[in-house]
Amino acid sequence: MKKYCIAANWKMNKTISETKEFFRAFLPLVRGLEDREIVVAPPFTALFAAAEEIRGSAVRMAAQDVFWEEKGAFTGEVSPAMLLDAGCSHVIIGHSERRQYFSEDDVAVNRKVRAAKKAGLEVIMCVGESLDERESGRAFDVIKRQVETGLTEVSPEHLVVAYEPIWAIGTGKTATADQAQEVHAFIAKVISGLYGDKAGPVRIIYGGSVTPDNVDSLMACEDVFGALVGGAGLKPESFGRIASFKKEN
């Protein structure tokens, strides 16, 4: 049985003191939930403080991005080794906001995924179609390209693929359980095509307006193995409830 991965992506939110405050309220809510992987992704500036807060708990920490080079003249960038040094076990790569605002393409995503995995980080690679791509019938082609290019020469261990339909991010418009399951099953097929019988460990998680109210029905889908949570991951009570999801079936 694969462990579900429930991750909060804080995006550009929370100072160091807000980070400490979050964990002091959040950790007691998820104590003992060891059958699932709970991950929080603070901004770079709060990583060190977050690492101190989660020490001794089962909660893990992700960064929201990484660069593919090991070191050198790359102003503003952070290497995989630096993330490990700050206490990260995971890193989110290829979020749609990075693709949209920072021109990250599938090739850049692939370079980042390879560098992060080589360094020993667990990667959460994001894919997902825009509303226009969905409405014009191109969603599956876009997702297939994102998965296949992003995972070129990448092994299936320590790998999570997050399906985040762009039209569902921050909009309150969640994909229905059926819509999510349809795409997750498709991604599972693409991943099987890449890895054959070694695809087992790869988890596909859903992101886009996940809330305490819809998490249980999303997690009941056959091919959904976790959630990547934005807005509802900023509050200890709501993320605590999401992390405590109950499997329905």
Ligand code: 13P
């Ligand atoms: P929301 O949960 O706020 O829709 O954000 C989803 C997301 O982008 C997580 O990475």
